[in-house]
Amino acid sequence: MSNNEVQGILVGHGKLAEGMLNAIEEITGSREGLYPVDNQGLTPEALEKRLSELTGEGPSVVFVDLPSGSCAFAARRLQHRRSRMALVCGVNLPLLLDFMFHRTLPLEEVIERLRSHVGISIEQPTDGDSAVPGR
Amino acid sequence: MAILLCRVDDRLIHGQVVVGWGAHLGLDFIAVVDDELSQSEWEQDLYHAGLPEDIDARFVGVEKAAHLIPKWAANAERGFVLTRDLATMRSLAEQGVLDDIEINLGGLHDAPGRRRVLPYLFLGVEDREELDRLRRTRAEVSAQDVPSARKIRLEELLKLKSE
Numbered sequence: 001m002s003n004n005e006v007q008g009i010l011v012g013h014g015k016l017a018e019g020m021l022n023a024i025e026e027i028t029g030s031r032e033g034l035y036p037v038d039n040q041g042l043t044p045e046a047l048e049k050r051l052s053e054l055t056g057e058g059p060s061v062v063f064v065d066l067p068s069g070s071c072a073f074a075a076r077r078l079q080h081r082r083s084r085m086a087l088v089c090g091v092n093l094p095l096l097l098d099f100m101f102h103r104t105l106p107l108e109e110v111i112e113r114l115r116s117h118v119g120i121s122i123e124q125p126t127d128g129d130s131a132v133p134g135r
Numbered sequence: 136m137a138i139l140l141c142r143v144d145d146r147l148i149h150g151q152v153v154v155g156w157g158a159h160l161g162l163d164f165i166a167v168v169d170d171e172l173s174q175s176e177w178e179q180d181l182y183h184a185g186l187p188e189d190i191d192a193r194f195v196g197v198e199k200a201a202h203l204i205p206k207w208a209a210n211a212e213r214g215f216v217l218t219r220d221l222a223t224m225r226s227l228a229e230q231g232v233l234d235d236i237e238i239n240l241g242g243l244h245d246a247p248g249r250r251r252v253l254p255y256l257f258l259g260v261e262d263r264e265e266l267d268r269l270r271r272t273r274a275e276v277s278a279q280d281v282p283s284a285r286k287i288r289l290e291e292l293l294k295l296k297s298e
Contacts, residue, residue: 013150041244041245041254042244043145043146043244043245043246044145044146044147046244046245066150066153066154067184067185068148068149068150068153068154068185068186068187069149069150069185070146070149070150072185073146073147073148073149073181073182073185076181076184076185077178077181080177080181089185
């Protein structure tokens with residue numbers, strides 16, 4: 001592991017983090033550079049300490065599920081003293097996959113990529129013109 | 136009355152509060168009563184950054200809260216009072232400003248000296264002393280992490296065995 005590679009920490013409610021990394025591994029065959037943390041049973045202090053240990057002093061991106069969740073607040077608190085740490089709220093698989101394949105880039109470029117890859121796609125048939133063949 | 140619930144939760148503002156209870160109660164504001172946070176602007180910004188636009192957050196110390204809670208209770212805005220520990224909530228209850236208001240024990244997590252009573256509630260000797268003092272006030276105390284969970288009244292909670 002190079003010190004310049006951006007570390008990804010995925011923090012979620014319940015078993016979301018492990019579940020998403022399991023999906024990433026199934027798709028790519030690897031989960032290198034991504035570490036899951038679940039918030040169950042942790043005090044805010046313990047959660048922040050766990051994040052601090054995993055992010056280290058190098059460049060990192062913390063992915064969380066909810067912007068108003070305890071995971072996000074712990075990450076924001078840590079970010080207050082970590083200049084090389086970015087926080088992404090509303091994690092999804094396309095974002096994580098993009099991160100995995102580009103985490104050797106400088107942190108700023110990784111962030112710029114994530115900003116432009118919102119990863120949400122909403123598809124809806126228009127009236128009388130079904131987008132789904134055969135409907 | 137527009138103080139809908141008071142909650143003790145060491146995570147303060149977080150998912151269960153904002154999404155779970157916030158949506159259930161239709162909250163306009165969350166009042167965090169905490170002497171330390173009321174003095175820390177950057178930490179208040181941090182919480183404001185994570186809240187949905189339709190829910191306001193207010194941060195006040197215990198002394199100021201004791202004056203404000205009756206005013207909030209008489210107001211039409213729908214609010215939720217939050218403390219990170221039992222001592223703060225007990226202090227408000229003993230001042231009589233939480234009479235007949237429901238106090239919800241929503242999250243006290245594992246720490247040295249505490250033992251598990253419920254998955255979301257770990258209590259130590261000091262916590263039990265605080266609960267005993269709370270029992271003598273006119274507040275209604277129960278444990279319930281999310282709205283869909285069973286509400287456990289204080290009397291029943293104190294009889295549960297620690298693990």
